[in-house]
Amino acid sequence: MTSATPRPTAGPDRRTVIAAAGAAGLTVALAACGSGDDGGSDAAGSGSAGDSLARTADIPEGGGKIFKDAGVVVTQPSAGTYKAFSAKCTHQGCAVGSVADGVIVCPCHNSHFSVADGSVKQGPATAPLPEQKISVSGDEIKLA
Template sequence: MSDLPAPTRRTVLAGGCALTLAGVALGSTACTSSSAAGHTSFTVPTTDIPVGGGTVFRDHTTVITQPTPGEYHAFSAVCPHQRCTVNAVRDDLIHCPCHGSRFRIADGSVQEGPARTGLTTRTVTVTGDTLRID
């Protein structure tokens, strides 16, 4: 067994980005981060987001909602209570499975705790029938 400390999340992510950047010359894409939380930008068709509900994109730790037709919102899918990932959108609420927190689809604010703060907002840009999340 080694006496070396386990690598931190930051060290692992930095190493991954360094390897990705090294692959750019071979046609790979670089790590692109568009927010302080380290989220990457991505796009989805508007048809993937149901009116009056939403969709959780676990790979992007993001939940996108459409409270009314053509009104889109995006939030971090990480619950501020204990960092669990929300897993469902139903009954006008975003649900966290760990401790029962619920968030409003219109603004990500807390409807029911134990979370004390709402979900972190992400930027949504609508272009035709595509949503870009930053």
């Protein structure tokens, strides 16, 4: 009589392991996509109307500041004049990354937009950044 040796319990098959590893990698990649340097965009609020975005002194003349959480760029094209535009590039929807030398720059394909009116200064974007409503009261800038 031969005694039967218990067979070890099999673990997950190779396809299951590979699929699980791929799903975990995708989750990490998607999470990383939304993180990183936001170009100094430190919105005070969540982006709702009435939220304080900044003080007027925070917005450089001839430049601006990106408020990632609110999805807006606030600019000061000339002394005491404040404008706001969507922070979403009209080319392929990337978040704009910087404001300098009179232009708002999208890092994805290097589109440039005017700080004065959001118009395209350099493509590939063909449509201007949509203007957003803000209010300035004293030295406080709020979403309208």
